[in-house]
Amino acid sequence: MNNFKRLTARSLKNGTAYLAGVKENEQDVESKYPNTLRCILDCFERLAVYEEAVPEMYEALKKALQFINNGRKFGYIQMPDADCGDTALETPNIIRRALAKAEGLEDKA
Secondary structure, X not given: OOOOOOOEEEOOOOOOEEEXXXXXXXXXXXXXXXXXXXXXXXXXXXXXXXXXXXXXXHHHHHHHXXXXXXXXXXXXXXXXXXXXXXXXXXXXXXXXXXXXHHHHHHXXX
């Protein structure tokens, strides 16, 4: 996740989220529709929050998968029988898929 290229950055002046790929002098957006502008700015903010969380979530998932794998390896975690329908059986694969998606973000950097 070291090569994760963010789409947003934060202003040093006021912490406002903005598009990182847009030059500073091109950040202004004008419209006769103030609600549209507010929604755009809210989207930038929401995207920035998500992007800020990605590295921590990625590391947490890696550690969770390692915890599960170690627990199974050393006998502390016993997975349910495959035919019992317990959703715990899906957890390692769900984590692996989420990690693969996050790693795919690096490819788009």
